[in-house]
Amino acid sequence: MLTAARLGAAALTGALLAGAAAAPALADPSAEASVPGTASPSASASPSPTAAGVPAGLYGKGDPQYDGVWRQSLALIALHQERVEPAEAAVTWLLDQQCEDGGWPSYRVEGAACTPATEDSNATSMAVQALVALGDHRQAVTRGTDWLRANQTVDGTWAYNPGTPGDANSTALAVNALLAAGLDPATTAAQGGQSAYAGLASFQLGCWSPAEQRGAFVYQPVTGAPAAPNTLAAAQALLASAGGHLPVTTTDRKDAAPKALDCPTTQGDGPVAHADSAEADAAWLTGRLTAGGQRLLLDTPGAAATADFNSTAWSVLGLVASGHSAEASGAANWLAGNGYAWAAQGKNGVDPAATATLVLTARAAKLDPYNFGGANLVQLLVDSGPKPKAGPAAGDPQATRAPGAAITEPDENSGFSAGWLIAVGLLVGIGAGILLSLNRRRNAAAATSAAAAASADAATSADSAPEEKPEQDR
Template sequence: MLTAARLGAAALTGALLAGTAAAPALADTATPAASAPASSAAPSGTPSGSPSTPSGVPAGLYGKGDPQYDGVWRQSLALIALQQEKVEPADAAVQWLLDQQCEDGGWPSYRAAGTPCTPATEDTNATSLAVQALTSLGGHQQPVTRATDWLRAHQNPDGSWAYNPGAPGDANSTAVVLNGLLAVGLDPAGVAVDGHTGWDGLAAFQLGCATPADQRGAFLYQPAPGVPAAPDTIASAQSLLAAAGGHLPVTATDRKDGPPKAPACDGAQAAGPLAHADSAEADAAWLTGRLAADGQRLLAKTPGADTATPDYNSTAWTVLGLVAAGHPAEAAGAADWLAGNAYPWAAQGKNGTDPAATATLVLTARAAKLDPYNFGGANLVQLLADSGPKPKTGPAGGDPQATRAPGSAITEPDENSGFSAGWLIGVGLLVGVGAGLLLSLNRRHKNAAPASGTSDTPDTDANTDDRPEQDR
């Protein structure tokens, strides 16, 4: 069914053709979270003599921001998204990613050209995203095999993975690693340490029947001694794709009948983790409930903030996970909300286009069967391609009316009822056209029937003339 944001995008096209589109009023534009987790030990800087842009950013890298914490992450996301859209990247972009791999098979978040690898700074998240990017591109079996061997070698005894090797596991890192294993066809049930599989590692972070009903199915980031277990938004969102057996890019699966089901807890269940067969459904049910309660977007509090603000990244990962879990209908509202509100996250950071955010939205749009070439009025594919080295083959599709700025369906902060600004423009346009047509017909009628005893007199009535549309 067409939701209002989808109709709003169509209405924008009519408004643009009529020359009536106006500048948008931005809504829900909270300061975006970082696209990748920080690793304080990661190296920085580019030695003189290495290829770089005038800003010091390596020439083959997407984005203009400091790559210290997210270089491999954002590069991998960009390559996955562009490959999905059949945009062939520049050789320099692929080679930059390959050159970041260490001899032991892992990737750090970023290392400057010529800087030796430090095992302690290699990270599972960067490695898994690179695996998914190279698998998507094809033709890179050797570095992919070395990487999956590295991931398997750094699995914790409980089956989980940490961000950096040797640390306690966390839900986000475990989920992202499982995405990488699944992308190359490895079953997490067969990736194990001391009898604990990858599925066991993920399940350890999910809240089950021993927790309050409004928390069941959610994931916590990492248990802490003396701290009550509580749902974590981004952990729950990123864990869903893995629990559903998915990876990037997301492809549609068989649809489930009805909405996702919360775990059936009748008091007789053990206090242990949920069975893997129930994990994705339970997480999807929790996330769907949060979306419904918060206007089809997820909220999160940044440290020191008094109130929660929209979390674009978690919302996008939730859409990806819901689609992979067979619940595209439950993902549609959040996808439409992103179309109406996420442009500032993708393209209006201090360094311009954020390739990680933009690529995530491209992947989200396609999973939700929306057009990434006109996602709420923004040509995300072109934005992403323009943020890095010129591709061999550029974007070749999409709505010619799409812009590189938000154009339709920006929703108000306190509503998601579907009547976006773009939709209202469309309605107004139709009303204006209808009114003009009625006036024209009325004038013709009067001209055709002059008053008795007078000659035909020209109609002198004045003519009545006759918006748009964001932790790792």
């Protein structure tokens, strides 16, 4: 049954379409890509990744210098979750990026030698998770985790690049990789050093901090400066402290809201216990989401406090992994309504890292990545890389449409789909055109009858009235 809102929207669409019928066609075929859920008509005609200077097996068209391995790994994790079998070239590219010592750089040109100082713990951690998800890559996974263990600092943390100070984000991602590979972060430590969980705890603000900061994570402690909570650090650390990794598939659910730290009257100065870490972080993030209208804001010094899609998505993943899916639902719905621009409208078109993150977020929150706010995220991701071997298995109950359908069934995430609206709008527009045509015919017939009557009256008057001059001559 059509609601008043749907009828109004359909009528408006019909009117717009009817008016647009006489307008000239758009000169830029990529303009259609601004409609959520539609693939750009020019995508098939665009230069190949190789022609654009991007390896043929890589997802995305942008410069891979800083995020090649990261975005490739995220894309492979997300597509595997959706039962899309990637092209061999995509998996081979990731494997070929691994260095002899087991680590991955952010990106290296084919044939270029590895430079140990530029190997990247974030890329390595994400690549390990991707290869674990894909299966059949145990040797590469073991070499990757061996590299992570060899580059863990004595304080239990990881740095982005070896030899630099550890940070919360890199440590959290390394913990994710260890968990994915079946290793225990509680016992993973450099010789004579602290465990990975102890290293992660060193970034969390405890009972010695102001009440509004407790449970949050800092990116890096700065000697002599007050601690500053970092939203992305807190969001990525939550998945790790909850004992999770990508993809998030937990079905645990806690009925109670996340519990803030229970601090004694006398402030302590010890680290937050691992048993309390996830709950305290989840409580802080939930408060920030509520204050920010169900999204987190950028807190980079000097940057405007705009919406931070990445940290919002990671907060959903962490909240679900920690059992707080109810607290994650508002942020997931906000992403469904606003995330398309982040995923698909960058300067290089589809951003595979952002799109893959949204696919993983949607599935964790039990929403439909094939119709996430009207956008088929899976298709966007597939189209950003080499043609996959196969799509989801036939009859997959988790997929409303196999990749290829830009818009899926209505009323799943966000009201009704753009496809439904356009179809109804076309019908309304056609109906409006028919009604206008019939109305014009009735008006023409009425005018003819009136003219005939007027002519007869004029003839009768001419026989009985004196002759008059034309009106313009009076």
